[in-house]
C-alpha cells in the first residue's frame with residue numbers, strides 16, 4: 001500500500017492540469033491575481049483573508065497561512081463540487097499541493113457556494129473591522145450594519161434575481177461574533193444567511209467580512225462597494241453624521 005506521501009504525490013501529479021492554463025481568467029490564475037490586488041488594498045495582509053472560486057464542478061482554494069499576495073497557481077487546491085463541508089480528508093481534494101494546507105476559510109467559502117455563489121472573498125479590511133466595533137454588541141444575533149441614501153448602495157444586490165438596491169433603500173449587513181478558529185465561524189455564517197436570505201455579505205466582529213457574488217466580477221465589485229461604504233461610515237461617525245436618515 002502506498003504511503004500517505006506517495007498517495008499525495010499521485011493526486012498532485014495526476015491533476016496538475018487543473019491549475020495550468022494560459023487563460024488569465026482561469027480561476028487558478030485569477031485567485032493569485034486578485035489576492036495581489038486585495039493585498040494592495042489592505043484586505044489580505046499578513047496572510048489573513050483570501051478568496052475562492054467555483055468553476056463548473058470544481059472549487060479552487062488558496063493555501064492556509066501563506067502570504068496571499070505571493071501565491072502562485074501551482075499552490076492552489078481543487079475540490080470536486082459538490083463536496084463535503086469539512087473536507088479535512090486528503091481524498092476529498094482532487095488536487096492538493098504538497099507541504100501546504102487548504103485555507104481555514106474553506107467551510108465558509110463552501111457555505112457561500114451552497115448558497116449559489118460563484119466566488120467568495122474574505123477580507124480583514126480595517127474599515128470592516130471598525131464598523132463592527134461601532135455597531136453595538138448588545139444587539140447579539142440581531143446586530144446589523146445599516147446605511148441609507150448613499151449612491152454606492154446601488155452597487156449591492158437587493159437579493160437574488162431582485163436587481164440592485166436603490167438610492168433610497170437601506171443596506172443591511174448582518175454581524176456575527178468572532179470565534180477562536182476560522183472554521184468555527186461556519187454555523188454563525190449559516191445562521192446569518194438564513195436570517196438574511198437576501199444578503200451577499202456577513203461581517204465578523206473584530207475580524208473582517210465574507211462577501212460573495214454570482215461570479216468573480218460581482219463578488220469583487222460588491223466587496224469594493226461595501227468597503228467604500230464602511231470607510232465612509234467610519235468617517236461619518238467621526239463627524240457625528242448618522243448612517244441612516
Ligand SMILES: CSC[C@@H](O)[C@@H](O)C(=O)COP(=O)(O)O
Nearest residue numbers: 046048049050064065103104105
Ligand atoms: C493573520 S491569520 C488569519 C487567519 O487566522 C484567518 O483569519 C484568515 O483569514 C486566513 O486563513 P488562512 O487559513 O490563511 O486562509
Ligand SMILES: [Zn+2]
Nearest residue numbers: 048049182208
Ligand atoms: Zn480571517
